[in-house]
Amino acid sequence: MAKTASASATAPFLPLLLLVLLSPSTAEIKSLTISSDTRPMILLEKFGFTHTGHLTISVSSVSVITLHPTSPQPDPSLLGFFLLNQESLLQILLEIQQNPSLCVLNSHYITHLFTFADLSPPPSASLNRSFPVPSPNEYSLFFSNCAPETSISMSLVTHLFNLEPDGYKNFLSAGQSQLPFLYFVFAITYFVFLLLWTHICYTNKLSVHRIHLLMAALLLVKAINLICAAEDKHYVKVTGTPHGWDIPFYIFQFIRVVLLFTVIILIGTGWSFLKPFLQEREKKVLMIVIPLQVLANLASVVIGETGPFIKDWVTWNQIFLLVDIICCCAIIFPIVWSIRSLRETSKTDGKAARNLAKLTLFRQFYIVVIGYLYFTRIVVFALRTIAAYKYQWVSNFSEEAASLVFYVIIFYMFRPVEKNEYFVLDEEEEEASELALRDEEFEL
Template identity: 75%
Template sequence: MAKLHHLLSLSLLLLTLIPLSIAEIKTLKIISDSRPMILFEKFGFTHTGRVNVAVSSVSVTSNLSPPEPSRLGFFLLSEESLLQVLLEIQQNPSFCVLDSQYTTHLFTFRDLSPPPASSFNQSYPVSIPNEYSLFFANCNPESSVTMTVHTEMYNVEFNGVKDYLPAGQTQLPSLYFLFSIVYFVFLGYWVVACLKNKKSVHRIHLLMSGLLVMKALNLICAAEDKHYVKVTGSPHGWDVLFYMFQFLRVVLLFTVIVLVGTGWSFLKPFLQEKEKKVLMIVIPLQVLANVASIVIGETGPFIKDWVTWNQVFLLVDIICCCAIIFPIVWSIRSLRETSKTDGKAARNLSKLTLFRQFYIVVIGYLYFTRIVVFALRTISAYKYQWVSNAAEEIASLVFYVIMFYMFRPVERNEYFALDDDEEEAAEMALRDEEFEL
């Protein structure tokens, strides 16, 4: 029992650190679940928040004595009270979280009616603004629960309209729509640049155009998804389009970074075997990562393997981020070796400078979007969760602008247009670099 409660404590802490999917109207089926606690949703409430919980088709089975209905129930737990509850559980292995003074009690199975009870439907006001998690607790040892749970969480605006997005995410529809316009404008400038310099357009520029299209469409679908959830509590199918364009956008992004990093169509018209292997690794992993993302976004934390899927998503994302760095490093190493033999020091030095800068930009982008953004989501007050989304989109836009500018289609790229004096200076720089190495 002690080990079980230690595991429960760690699981609770992990669940609160992982950003949950947006709350919406959901109907969930729990089948023979023996977990002592089940997390359903996390939601940021204003002073006009409400929680609707309806349970039906309830049955409880136990391997010991008949289950006590008052030991099964729903409650809300704020972020501030989480550590206090964890401390109570650690101090007393047999402690039932439903008895904690730090939880906001909703109802227990004793309230189900008519007897033998199997359904309940009740709405509860939330008068103290905060971010709360909706939990179900089962304090009957060796018992399992089967039930259908319907949940609705929302804030009521001043005009009486329900807002199904958490207090910190209600700005997301406007935010995503604004960035989608920016990317469509960006795409227009890119197309004009390609048309003006047709002779300098490579195949990689077409892929980069496709990446901008996927990014813009992904943001449009994200805006519509969040808008319909905000207004109605349901995405009305926009989530399907969102996940589809997200998958295409992420695969294209990693593919473009790998191809640009290898110098494909800039330095050479083909890929080496090891570079092909990177693509063959990154693309299937991105498929797996997107499947994990869909499971995380659509099912919610109530499923038993939800934490595992989160770990899969994080692990795969880290592997992909590491994998796309290698082609850039290989290009830098290859350019350094070539500069010693082909007699074109200036051209090779300019290419070397270009790929080094690209390497730094990619590292900065990955570090910011994977670490800094996660830190912002963790430390930001619940009312300002949208700030982390804005920071991620701004960082992505800056990365796209820099990458597209560095590898834009121009007839005489500044990196390759060098005179004789610069050629001599480059040779000296390469010799100095070789000496330092």
């Protein structure tokens, strides 16, 4: 019975552990509205503070309603705000297991801010307070409702920031202050990459296919997306609000992701440089991936613009993750189809060396795509999870660096050249490649 009671007591708090792990350190001046919420704990923000960290909370329009009209009004000291670092969250879960009736606001593992007992009397029921952070760390800002069978409605405005040596407020988390410069450097790199790609296409214009023009568009959109990301983070860092830069960021992010998946699918099918058309099944892959990316972009906007305080925040994260996995799996099929088609064609058309080279190319392309997806989805997530809060920018740098390496490899493999080693081979190599092809088929 004791184990059952402990399990039921900690059950409502287990999703919070998932929330804290999933939610990145956010920033900005946030305006939140909570309406008729019965959750015992609500994660509002997560932020990395330095030794000059400060927090300001403005609460207004507070309303506490009991779910049963005959129930007395709850003790206002049972509802309040506190800060909690990730290490202390585990301690609190253990503490609640040992004492299921414990109110989190009474735990000595939290940094207590204030309760509803400190609010001005009704009808205003409001409060505006600032707090220095006791010690540098990554903290989660929580609201706790220890009064059973009550619902809470209120409006919140939060300011989380670190003071710079010159006295200015830095509204970016301690691990994200480097992001504006980081994104700007990568944006310049992609613009240089685009100029180099344009030069290669112009120099070899007789070998340029439609896919090469689409690849140039991908570079342009990627560079603009990074510029928007840099400006977005810069304005958040300085003013606490993105000043509208988040809108073009999400637009170009959507276009960039759709273009990237489309380019991978089209290269995987051999479109434009191996064949001038798409088969029906390849069109279906595109028709599946693009609408899914619309859904993924919608989930990304909800996740980025709301925050973990909304009830469906975990659900939107799960939707984004599921859609991303489906899209990553879908783009692999055209590459596999091309490899299988080249393998079968090699047996019948007598051009062993050329088909073996194409087969080798698409196998290398397959390995590169798998490596890119694995690194950006799994390794980057692991870095984001295990890295100290001051070095959260390392995961962003790793993701952008991996993307740049992926682009360079793919663009080099499928560059427009007059005599591409993969597509134009001397007839003298045919006989020697026949034996290599047989060995290839034997291994398969």
